[in-house]
Amino acid sequence: MERRDFLKNSALASSLFFVPNFVRAFEGFDAKSIGYKRLVIIQLSGGNDGLNTIIPYNNDLYYNARPTLAIKKDVIKLNDDLALHPSLKPLQSLYDNGELSIINNVGYPNPVRSHFRSMDIWQSGSSSDEYLQSGWIGRFLDKHGKQPYNAIEFDETLSLALKGKHFNGIATNDYQTLYKTARDPYFQKVLNHYNDQHLSEHNLGYLYKNMIDAKSSAKYIYEKTKVKLSQEEYPQNTFATQLKNTARFINSGLKTKVFYNALDGFDTHANQQNPQKRLLSVYAEALSAFIKDLKRNGTFEDTLILTFSEFGRRVKQNAANGTDHGSANNVFVIGKNLKTAGIYNNLSSLSDLDDNGDLKFTIDFRQVYATIIENWLGTSTEGIISLPQEKLNVI
Amino acid sequence: MKQEHIKHLYWRAGFGIHPEQLMEASNKSRVEVVDNLFRTSESINPLKIDLSDFKNLDVMALKSKPKLLKELAVKSRKQILDLNTAWIDKMVSSEDVLRERMTLFWSNHFVCGDKSVVHMQQYNNTIRTHALGNFGDFVKAISIEAAMIKYLNLKQNKKAEPNENFARELMELFTLGTGNYSEKDIKESARAFTGYFNRFDGSFRLRKFQHDYGQKTFFGEIGNFDGDDIIDIILKKRQCAEFICEKVYRYFVNETIDKLHVELMTDLFYKDYNVEILMRFVFTQDWFYEDKNIGAKIKSPVDFLVGLSRTVPVNYKNKKALIKLQKLLGQTLLNPPNVAGWKGHKAWIDANTIMVRLKLPSILLNGGIIALDDEKDRLRRQYFNKNKEKLPMRTSPDWDKFQKDFKSVASEDLSSILINGEINKGTMSLIASMDKDSKQKFCIQLMSLPEYQMC
Numbered sequence: 001m002e003r004r005d006f007l008k009n010s011a012l013a014s015s016l017f018f019v020p021n022f023v024r025a026f027e028g029f030d031a032k033s034i035g036y037k038r039l040v041i042i043q044l045s046g047g048n049d050g051l052n053t054i055i056p057y058n059n060d061l062y063y064n065a066r067p068t069l070a071i072k073k074d075v076i077k078l079n080d081d082l083a084l085h086p087s088l089k090p091l092q093s094l095y096d097n098g099e100l101s102i103i104n105n106v107g108y109p110n111p112v113r114s115h116f117r118s119m120d121i122w123q124s125g126s127s128s129d130e131y132l133q134s135g136w137i138g139r140f141l142d143k144h145g146k147q148p149y150n151a152i153e154f155d156e157t158l159s160l161a162l163k164g165k166h167f168n169g170i171a172t173n174d175y176q177t178l179y180k181t182a183r184d185p186y187f188q189k190v191l192n193h194y195n196d197q198h199l200s201e202h203n204l205g206y207l208y209k210n211m212i213d214a215k216s217s218a219k220y221i222y223e224k225t226k227v228k229l230s231q232e233e234y235p236q237n238t239f240a241t242q243l244k245n246t247a248r249f250i251n252s253g254l255k256t257k258v259f260y261n262a263l264d265g266f267d268t269h270a271n272q273q274n275p276q277k278r279l280l281s282v283y284a285e286a287l288s289a290f291i292k293d294l295k296r297n298g299t300f301e302d303t304l305i306l307t308f309s310e311f312g313r314r315v316k317q318n319a320a321n322g323t324d325h326g327s328a329n330n331v332f333v334i335g336k337n338l339k340t341a342g343i344y345n346n347l348s349s350l351s352d353l354d355d356n357g358d359l360k361f362t363i364d365f366r367q368v369y370a371t372i373i374e375n376w377l378g379t380s381t382e383g384i385i386s387l388p389q390e391k392l393n394v395i
Numbered sequence: 396m397k398q399e400h401i402k403h404l405y406w407r408a409g410f411g412i413h414p415e416q417l418m419e420a421s422n423k424s425r426v427e428v429v430d431n432l433f434r435t436s437e438s439i440n441p442l443k444i445d446l447s448d449f450k451n452l453d454v455m456a457l458k459s460k461p462k463l464l465k466e467l468a469v470k471s472r473k474q475i476l477d478l479n480t481a482w483i484d485k486m487v488s489s490e491d492v493l494r495e496r497m498t499l500f501w502s503n504h505f506v507c508g509d510k511s512v513v514h515m516q517q518y519n520n521t522i523r524t525h526a527l528g529n530f531g532d533f534v535k536a537i538s539i540e541a542a543m544i545k546y547l548n549l550k551q552n553k554k555a556e557p558n559e560n561f562a563r564e565l566m567e568l569f570t571l572g573t574g575n576y577s578e579k580d581i582k583e584s585a586r587a588f589t590g591y592f593n594r595f596d597g598s599f600r601l602r603k604f605q606h607d608y609g610q611k612t613f614f615g616e617i618g619n620f621d622g623d624d625i626i627d628i629i630l631k632k633r634q635c636a637e638f639i640c641e642k643v644y645r646y647f648v649n650e651t652i653d654k655l656h657v658e659l660m661t662d663l664f665y666k667d668y669n670v671e672i673l674m675r676f677v678f679t680q681d682w683f684y685e686d687k688n689i690g691a692k693i694k695s696p697v698d699f700l701v702g703l704s705r706t707v708p709v710n711y712k713n714k715k716a717l718i719k720l721q722k723l724l725g726q727t728l729l730n731p732p733n734v735a736g737w738k739g740h741k742a743w744i745d746a747n748t749i750m751v752r753l754k755l756p757s758i759l760l761n762g763g764i765i766a767l768d769d770e771k772d773r774l775r776r777q778y779f780n781k782n783k784e785k786l787p788m789r790t791s792p793d794w795d796k797f798q799k800d801f802k803s804v805a806s807e808d809l810s811s812i813l814i815n816g817e818i819n820k821g822t823m824s825l826i827a828s829m830d831k832d833s834k835q836k837f838c839i840q841l842m843s844l845p846e847y848q849m850c
Contacts (some may be wrong), residue, residue: 114567116735148746157725158745172747181750186765190844195821203693204816206741207749207845214746269548269560318558320551356578 037376038250038299040259041137041161042307044283046267047115049276050312050329051359054102054347057083061350062315069272069317078102082343087280090288091332098341099291100334101394105348106368107328107361111311115267115325119310123161125366125385136369137258138164139384140377144257145169149217152249153260154242162260168210169258170217173242179222182215191215226252232293239263240286247293250303257377266309270320283307291334304376304395305334308365314357315350327354328361331368339393367392396425398811403689404678406815406850407647408432409492411702414804414812429678433671436494436527441520444474444481449513454595474512479721479728480714482519483697487704497526497674499697500646501533505569506736508729509542515729517597518542530639530668534569534626541593547734549591554607557585562625564734570629572638576614583611588622636665640673647677649688650740656682690816690849693743696724698850699752703842706800706813708793709759716788723751749845756842760792765843766829766836794835806831809838814846822846 055075056062063070075083076092082102084091094100110128112118121128125136134142137151142164145151151162151169162169172178191212199205229251234240242261249256265279287305294300312329328348348359370381370389381389401420405412409432412420420428448470457464486495501522509515518540525533537543538561544550547561562585566576590606593599611620614628629635640660641652648656664673677683694702700720703709711717721727725748726737737743744752757765763786764779804812810826818826822844831837841847 114563114573115733117567117573156723156747157742168745170746178747178750181754184754184765186840186843187753190822190825193821193825194819194845196819203691203741204819204845204849207693207744207848210744210746210749211753211845214750217746218750269558270551318551319553319556320548320558322551324559 036302037378038257038259038303039372039376040246040303040305041261042283042287042305043159043260043262044266044279044307044309045115045119045262045264046309047118047311047313047325048266048279048309048329049268049272049323050309051315052272052276053085053088053280054078054104054330055083055085056081056347056350059350065316065350067317068321069323079343082347085277085280087277088284090284094291094334095342098338099336100332101338101341101344103331103333103344103363103368103392103394104346105328105359105362106308106331106365107311107359108364108366109361111327111354111358111361113311113325113327113356115310120160122308122310122365123159125369127387130386133163134165135159135161135163136384137161137169137260138167140164140258140373140379141167141169143383144377144379147217147220147255148213149221149254149256151258151260152221152246152256154245155260155262159260159262162258168213169260170213172218172221173245175218175221175225175245178214179218182218187211187215221249221254224252224254225249229297232289232296234289234293235282235285237282237286239282240289243286243290244293247290247297250294250299251297268313268322269318269324270322272317272322287334301336303335304372305332306368306372307332307334308368312359315353315359316357326358327356328359331365333368333394335395339395344392344394363392364389368394371395396420396423396428399689400425400684401428402812402815403684404428404432405492406698406702407496407692408674408678409496410486410698411705411850412812413705413800415800417812418803425679429675432493432678433527433675436491436497438491439494439524440489440491441523442478442482442485442516444477444512444516446474446513446516452595457595468510471510471512475510475515475729476715476718478512478516478519479730480717482728483701483717486697486701487708493674494523494526497670498523500643501526502728503731503736503739504642505533505537505543506731506734507540507542507546508731509545511542511545511597514541514545514593514597519729525670527671527674528669530664530670531626531630533670534565534630535623537569538565538588538622538626539591539593539599541597541599544591544593544599549588550593552585552589552591553605554586554589555605557582557589557607559585561585561588561591565626566629568735570626570635570638571632572634575632575634575638580613583613584620584625586611587613587620587625591622630668633661633665636668637661640664643673643677646739647674648683649691653682656680686817690814690846692850693740694848694850695737695739695743696721696726696748696752697728699724699755699848702850703756703759706842707760707797707838710791710793712789712791716790719788720755724748744848749848752848753843753845756847757839758786758788759790760794760842761836761839762786764839766840797838798834801834806834806837809834810841813838813841814844815850816846818846 052071055071057075058081074086077083112128123135124132126132141151145167148170153162153171154173155171158171194208199209234244246259263283268276294303308331309329311327313323313326317323354360366385367389370385371391371394373381375395398421401417402412489495507518521536521540525536547564548558549561552558559581562581567573586607590602592602608619616628640657644657663676757763762779767776829840
């Protein structure tokens with residue numbers, strides 16, 4: 001026997017007898033331990049201007065602070081104080097049906113006005129002086145997740161929010177290609193040979209772990225997803241496609257608890273009107289199609305949709321017809337059986353601002369998370385949110 | 396110098412190494428090899444694409460021609476993609492690898508994006524020019540770059556209404572790091588950068604009427620500071636040198652900081668902020684070559700694509716494919732996700748990107764086939780041949796060049812050249828079992844291992 005053949009055979013033998021433990025660890029999970037309630041998160045990246053989204057249309061202070069930027073025409077009045085931006089017209093019926101709750105002034109103490117830091121704070125669920133390496137959804141997965149596909153992000157890369165201490169969600173915007181790629185027999189051979197079990201301890205192990213995750217999750221998502229479901233018409237844009245795939249996965253009954261979507265471009269330091277108008281309409285139109293899709297398939301009842309942005313913007317407009325980074329902002333919760341629908345709380349005073357001229361927060365964003373975790377995802381916040389949070393009467 | 400160490404140096408300071416270079420360097424001392432690396436990067440070779448459409452334009456006349464302006468904007472957007480691929484090509488083919496590596500590093504430090512291809516090319520070359528120079532001069536040059544003036548809203552920063560965006564990121568991301576300044580420092584320094592403006596051709600202009608010449612209090616100092624003064628005051632802080640050295644250490648040595656090593660670097664760098672001296676120091680230290688640092692870094696998408704093409708040159712039938720690849724892998728040059736840039740390291744990798752990376756060498760070099768078990772595996776071969784047209788991109792790899800470059804390398808030694816760091820025993824047995832009759836086929840299999848993603 002030649003040396004090469006000998007090695008070939010022995011390698012084959014070893015692959016049969018010594019299937020590494022970490023491969024086994026990911027097989028034979030119990031998906032049923034996770035319920036069917038689903039959370040869809042929509043992140044408006046860049047810092048959406050909340051004051052021009054939910055507009056205090058009866059407040060002179062608003063018009064004074066924004067001589068050219070205040071929205072005056074076609075606002076959609078919700079009550080005596082607040083109105084929707086005209087682009088949010090599709091949300092009006094949700095509001096009228098009691099399926100939308102608008103929570104004002106959501107933020108955190110000592111607000112940070114850097115995108116990245118504030119986004120990290122929101123995604124990790126930390127305080128402003130605390131640096132966490134894991135996300136709040138990631139820590140939920142640490143406790144209850146079994147497979148990466150328990151949380152799916154429609155992006156090319158995974159956000160901090162979905163990264164746990166030991167467990168990650170999966171990011172993909174093309175699950176079909178992912179499946180076809182992962183199926184190459186060469187990769188199975190590579191996995192069978194690798195025999196270092198310290199997967200999470202070094203970078204190479206991390207690559208192997210992701211490879212295993214990819215193989216098992218891609219197979220599951222691909223095989224479970226029913227492509228031929230009848231679907232709503234969605235607008236033609238990336239964000240709408242994300243929501244379309246979200247609906248497809250939900251309606252196919254995938255065991256995915258959390259879906260993460262993002263819409264970017266809200267950092268409007270200059271000439272804000274048109275970009276924000278366009279972005280809000282991309283948001284509202286896609287969302288409207290998505291909700292119709294869920295309703296038609298009877299899955300809306302088990303779906304909760306949370307929309308947030310890393311911060312709001314300064315009350316006073318700047319010289320460039322835009323707004324600078326602010327702090328507290330509004331959050332939308334959409335679902336079927338909301339305890340408090342409509343406007344959850346009053347907007348903070350526009351005269352009593354903080355030192356930077358920003359809105360003061362009255363609700364900590366972790367209260368929103370805690371409420372979702374306990375009242376919707378049905379588990380305690382222990383190990384997910386560090387400080388005890390007073391829950392909101394929303395869900 | 397040991398081969399393993401030369402390879403390590405060339406991967407961190409460049410984009411990998413050719414067998415010939417490796418042979419040549421192994422007869423030299425570490426200092427000689429490092430010297431040579433710096434010598435070949437002494438001259439500055441700017442990145443240049445044909446931008447003649449944007450030359451000799453009458454800016455005043457343009458303002459009344461909205462249609463022409465629009466056409467130029469479309470043209471600019473297209474040419475940004477050309478600039479992107481030209482930059483990649485430059486990294487693949489240039490001799491001054493250290494300068495190119497430093498340019499790539501700094502472009503993810505002084506992060507910027509803009510729609511004007513003229514301004515982006517100029518920005519890129521400013522980075523290249525200062526990449527191994529004085530850090531203070533570097534920051535000042537960046538602060539008056541047209542692309543940066545737009546990207547961080549210096550253009551909107553006026554005496555009557557200061558815009559804090561640049562001032563904040565200058566300290567948070569470019570020099571000191573979060574938490575090392577107050578909100579007041581930001582407000583005061585923003586005033587010093589008021590009136591910054593750029594001309595259409597990319598040159599800097601101070602709009603005197605928008606500039607705040609008044610007195611500012613910044614980090615306890617009082618004066619009628621302008622932007623350069625503010626940068627000088629920042630540089631006086633040792634924290635600035637430390638912040639940069641930590642970043643250099645994470646990128647070039649190991650993502651886990653060794654406090655003592657960073658301390659030594661900071662001592663040196665704080666003296667005169669000379670980047671070349673700092674890098675020379677890092678590359679000549681024993682700790683740089685410690686086993687735990689070798690092959691411990693996850694290649695960035697650009698490291699991966701450039702490194703692969705330096706081994707087997709890849710011609711893309713349609714250059715746009717190269718843009719698509721970067722997007723798929725999570726790093727499109729000239730289009731950073733935000734001013735903090737790409738996080739790098741493990742953040743490059745998730746279930747999706749790892750699969751793309753593992754499959755990519757076979758797609759670029761071999762029609763999607765990594766390995767067929769033996770000649771009898773006819774069905775799969777047929778399948779691949781039939782679906783060749785459906786591959787996401789058409790390429791023509793230059794295997795002749797590969798064969799020529801690797802002529803002196805025995806097949807068995809291919810893995811020690813292509814793979815960095817120690818290889819796990821199980822994987823060793825897999826490599827041992829691979830068919831080595833064809834260097835070409837063996838190369839594709841090696842490049843399809845997770846280990847190939849490390850440098």
